[in-house]
Amino acid sequence: MQLRQFQAKWATFSLWLSLLLLLGGQPTPTEAVIEDVLDIIHIVKEVTTGVLKAWDIVQSSPLAANIEFPLMREKQRKVLQRLKEVSRQIDETEAQHSQYVALAIESVNNFISRNVPLMAKMNEISDTMNRISSRYQQMQNYETHKDKLEMSTLITFAEWTVSPNAHSVHHLMDRLHLTLLGNGNDEKLNSSSGNLLTQLAASYEMNG
Known part of the structure; x- marks a missing residue:
């Protein structure tokens, strides 16, 4: 359930990023946003790798459906914890994006x-x-x-x-x-x- 929520939030975040790149606001805020995005992408890559590895562990055993793995439960707990952290960072970056988009629109209106x-x-x-x-x-x-x-x-x-x-x-x-x-x-x-x-x-x- 949390994984699906995270995927939906990531899709929304991608839309914000596309809008920001289209507007192209002030140079300094844009560079800061790009750095934030790169950090989040790096974390998402690590989390995705962890999820895939955990899935491989479960799929490697034919009795996985009937056997509980303490190590696997701990792995899942850590993965979900990292998903929450990434979700929090996405929320913060979205808030920054909304400010940068507003500034970019204001700048364009002032120029016109x-x-x-x-x-x-x-x-x-x-x-x-x-x-x-x-x-x-x-x-x-x-x-x-x-x-x-x-x-x-x-x-x-x-x-x-x-x-x-x-x-x-x-x-x-x-x-x-x-x-x-x-x-x-x-x-x-x-x-x-x-x-x-x-x-x-x-x-x-x-x-x-």
Whole structure:
């Protein structure tokens, strides 16, 4: 009965270990957990070997079912005692694991909360650059097939590219510059800037 309980507890402990390895929390706690796990694995190996040896002693005699061995009873008592010790260590390590997992989750959440504005700015830059690249590819296609296109099509595309609207390349280039570096007046006005350069500097100071 105790052996089955120990096996169930060992399975639960293995799940905790897998979760910890997936999250990969702070370096120092992880190393401590690995050392604890290695110690427990070593003890479990010894206990398992003892159980197998005890089982071999019983199975080696055809009269084992009808004969009681004082030595065997003592062996079983020691094995069960060691199983209880391993079970206690697993309980302690599981408690440590729960703390480390909580710390790892908190660390990930803090990282996300600190870097959400920066990640949003990077996505904005990527979107703007993709739009500019799309216009450039369209221009290359027009250049390749200019002899097959109507002059009005080329003129319309040229006007659309330089016109002062939110979809023109001129506007997209200005938007990219503002997103990367700001408008140049942020420092003079001592105001908080939303450009990428300022956010990177703030993130570096916060994490440094």
